[in-house]
Amino acid sequence: MDFSSRNVETGFQHLCESVFVRLCQIVGTSVQVAIRRETKEICEMVERRVAENKDVIEMQSGSVREGFRLERSDVDYMYWFNDHRVIWDMSQSEYYYTENKTLILSDSSESPPGFTLLELLTPTYREVLSACVPMNDKLYISSSLYRQQTQFHRYPGSREHGPCESGEILGVVEYDFAQCFACDFWPPSASSWINRCHSWPDREVVDDIIKNGCHFVPIGHPLGLHEQEEWRISFSVAEHKLVHTMxxxxxxxxxxxxxxxxxxxxxxxxxxxxxxxxxxxxxxxxxxxxxxxxxxxxxxxxxxxxxxxxxxxxxxxxxxxxxxxxxxxxxxxxxxxxxxxxxxxxxxxxxxxxxxxxxxxxxxxxxxxxxxxxxxxxxxxxxxxxxxxxSECECDVELYSEIDRNVSQAPENLACCITYLQAIELMIGLPLTQCQVLMLQKITANILQSTAFTLHNMYTNTGLNKQMYIADRISHHMLKLAANFGYISDMMYIAMHYYKALRYRDALSITEIIKVKLTQPGLMYKRRVDPERYTEAVGGQSWSTKMRQAVTHDITLNNYVCYINELTTEQQSALQYNRSFLIIPLFVVLHFVEFLCYRHIDTTLAQTALEELQVLVHHDQGLYISDLYRDISWEILGICQQMTGNLQAALFSYQQSQIQNQIQWNKIHTASQMRIQDLHIIDTSMH
Structure with a gap:
């Protein structure tokens, strides 16, 4: 090779390396991508282990699931009934107990490649039955009717897009929700793919893909004989396994x-x-x-x-x-x-x-x-x-952001809490990565918090003092345990528990500790952090230690559980719209709990707490209150103002909450309307 060609080769390698570096900045390094995938995987593993036969299974798919966090990356979710399964031939029915499984037969004899008709074989739910059409003395599930029957309309402005319900949140996050059916068997029409896999992927991955079957999404082929009835075979699970193999x-x-x-x-x-x-x-x-x-x-x-x-x-x-x-x-x-x-x-x-x-x-x-x-x-x-x-700090920001993104478990009752805890216990001995261990740790803290408040609520006002005392002790122990391996902000649940147990001074002592911890120069609040001070404070320590000592996030309330009686209306409003949790900015909760406690101890300090909350809600520029959670922040300010008798200010706050409710992230607009109506009734009675 002569000198000039060697220079050309070196220059091309430099060009490739430069593009590689830029792509690592845009897409993420291999460590960042692994964090995104592993946190989601452990979350899905927990959910699969607690899923009951009659549950609706949720699975994230698309580019976010693959590990991308590109600007305007769409968020894709697939949903299906856990007690419904598609089979390719009648012999596969022997694998199911038809008393608790609805079986559907795939019939692709008249459909283009990759598409099929779905024949209903056994009894099903009304919403599935209402999407059925008779053909040739058989009952088939129409994809077009099924799309219409199962549209969520979870967010305003949603539209039909292919097999999905699609739309945008705040003009930033694009989403696609697809209602589908699951199949435990690999499609016969894709059997040739197995034989093509000589060099990639390896046999272990191929076997895993085949074992996980496929799905059917409600869209027909435009040139098919039965476009309105046909379903498309989806290889979503197989695809994200292949992407993860790259x-x-x-x-x-x-x-x-x-x-x-x-x-x-x-x-x-x-x-x-x-x-x-x-x-x-x-x-x-x-x-x-x-x-x-x-x-x-x-x-x-x-x-x-x-x-x-x-x-x-x-x-x-x-x-x-x-x-x-x-x-x-x-x-x-x-x-x-x-x-x-x-x-x-x-x-x-x-x-x-x-x-x-x-x-x-x-x-x-x-x-x-x-x-x-x-x-x-x-x-x-x-x-x-x-x-x-x-840097170490950038890696940690990625990790804790992904953990916060994926901790959304909302057990509905004590039995459900116990099921989660049992599933987590069985996972402790699994060969997990360090990142997955931390994710499991935070999920455990989350479930312990739900369990503690569920238990406390069960024995409140029963009149059985001994049982109340025992339940209170167990609840408190669970919350301390959760705080010991959760974020700094997880201490807030102890303060809420003390308030609920009428131990106002104890609650305030916890809020004081939290406030001191929140003044640390190296604090990481969501994605905001001073990298140098963070590294000075906790650099080189384990992720678990960093999480306890330097990381804080907003407060998530499971809407099936009462944490603060004053927020019951908001939680019930959210549940009406299938919102299983409220997300409230940490500093809003902090001032709220202080106000509620000081009302019983010192009215002057209660007024101070209210003024601090008011300044925060009125003047924060996104530092402590995200635009997504302004609805609940204004709502809480209004609740406090109404409790002090300042009805005019409360009305203004509720109206501001209504304006923010156009985003409808927490889905509390019904609660805001109710509170405004109550104020009008109070105002009328006073005059």
């Missing part, structure tokens, strides 16, 4: 294709070609390229080779009008979408990018500067060592 360079290549699609391919000016390609096509291309072993080495110095191979495959697919589904070859993902003039326009656009070579990446605002830096500074030193890309 090495980090492969995953970042997938991320680069997603970014390239959004920033370069999707032309906002051209309505004909815009949105023809989607992220799923990018994922499919990566799957095919990895399995066909076209790229000899996936590493940071080679990342643009992988990208270019995938891009050329996409170009070929668009030219031919055929994008083969990774699991069912005969299912052409382009069939009804990319054809005719739109296909020609898209091909010309992609071919124009292809002719530019890798310079087409200069059209991506996210990547451009990292390419030009290398081009203008060929001797630029680039470190592609991931360990040096992310």
């Amino acid at each position: 090495n980090h360079c492969q995953f970042l290549t997938y991320g680069l294709l997603k970014i390239f699609l959004k920033e370069v391919i999707e032309d906002k000016q051209s309505t004909e070609t815009n949105k023809l390609l989607c992220s799923y096509h990018m994922k499919t291309a990566v799957f095919w390229v990895i399995q066909q072993n076209v790229v000899p080495l996936w590493c940071p110095q080679n990342i643009l080779v992988g990208f270019w191979v995938c891009f050329k495959l996409l170009l070929r697919w668009v030219y031919e009008g055929v994008c083969p589904n990774f699991f069912i070859l005969q299912n052409n993902l382009f069939l009804t979408k990319i054809h005719g003039s739109a296909q020609r326009s898209l091909f010309l656009k992609l071919h124009g990018l292809y002719e530019k070579g890798l310079a087409c990446l200069l059209q991506s605002p996210s990547i451009r500067s990292y390419i030009t830096d290398v081009l203008y500074n060929p001797r630029l030193s680039i470190c592609s060592n991931e360990d040096r890309m992310i």
Whole structure:
């Protein structure tokens, strides 16, 4: 190799390394991605172990589940009845006890590849039965009717999008909710995929994928004979297992294709070609390229080779009008979408990018500067060592944010609490990662808190003093235990328990301790932290120690459990809309509990606590109160003002809560309306 070609090779490696570093910044390092996946996995593992036969199972899918946290990453969830199962032939019915399982038979004899009809075989719920249509003396579940029957309308402005209910929250978070059916068996039409897996994925992953079966989402094929009745076979579980099997360079290549699609391919000016390609096509291309072993080495110095191979495959697919589904070859993902003039326009656009070579990446605002830096500074030193890309503090922020995102267990009663605790106990001996142990630790703290208040509520006002005393002692012990391995903010539950037990001075002593801890210079509150001071305070210590000493989050209240009597109306309002928990900013709860306790001890200090709460709610600029939780913050301020007799101020606060309720995160708008009506009644009676 001569000197000039060696320089070219070195320059290309530098370019690849620069793009790799940038993608680690946008997508995340392998450690960050692992944290996102592992915290969700342990959460789902707990939920599966406590799920009962008649429960609705919830599973996160899509890019967030895969480990992406890109700007405007959509949040996808699939839901299905745990007591309903699809089978491929009647012989599989022997695996089920039909007294407690509804069986559905897949009939794909008249459907295009990847689609099927679902024949109802055994009795079911009214909402499923009402979506059934008779055909050939059999009863089939219509996908279009089922979509209509099961729309959540969980957030205002939701719309039907393919098989999903879709929409946006605050114009930032896009969501897709799909009601589906589960199948424990691998589709016969995808059996050829098993034989293709020679080099990737390995046999253990293949066996795990097959064992987990598939799902059916309510959308028919536009060219099918029974479009309104057909269901699409979904390989969501298989896909996220495949994505998790990728090495980090492969995953970042997938991320680069997603970014390239959004920033370069999707032309906002051209309505004909815009949105023809989607992220799923990018994922499919990566799957095919990895399995066909076209790229000899996936590493940071080679990342643009992988990208270019995938891009050329996409170009070929668009030219031919055929994008083969990774699991069912005969299912052409382009069939009804990319054809005719739109296909020609898209091909010309992609071919124009292809002719530019890798310079087409200069059209991506996210990547451009990292390419030009290398081009203008060929001797630029680039470190592609991931360990040096992310600080200890940044890694911890990722971890605790993901834990907070996934701790949402809401047991409905004491029996449910015990089921959770038993499931957690059985998981303690499992081979878990350090991250998963911490996630399980926080889930345990959460369940102990729900259990403690549930137990306390059961024996309050029973008149059985001894039982009340024992229940109170056990509850207090559970809350102390939870605080010992939870966040600093978990101490707040002890204060709420003391208030509920009428031990006001004890509650205030806890709030004073919390306030001292919250003044620590190295405190991490959600994602806000001073990295230097945080590292000075707890750097090098275990994640568990850091969590107890330096991390705090907002307060989550399980809506099936009463923590503070004054918030019962809000919790019941949220439950009406299937909201299983309230999220309240920590500092709002702190001032609220202080106000409630001081009312029984010192009215002057109660007024001081109220004024502090009022300043916080009126003037906070998102530092302590997120926009998502302004509804409950104004509501709590109004409750306090009403308790002091300041009805005019209370009315204003409730009205502000109503305005914030347009977001409807906590779903307390019914409670706000009730409180406003009560104020009008009081005002009328006074006059």
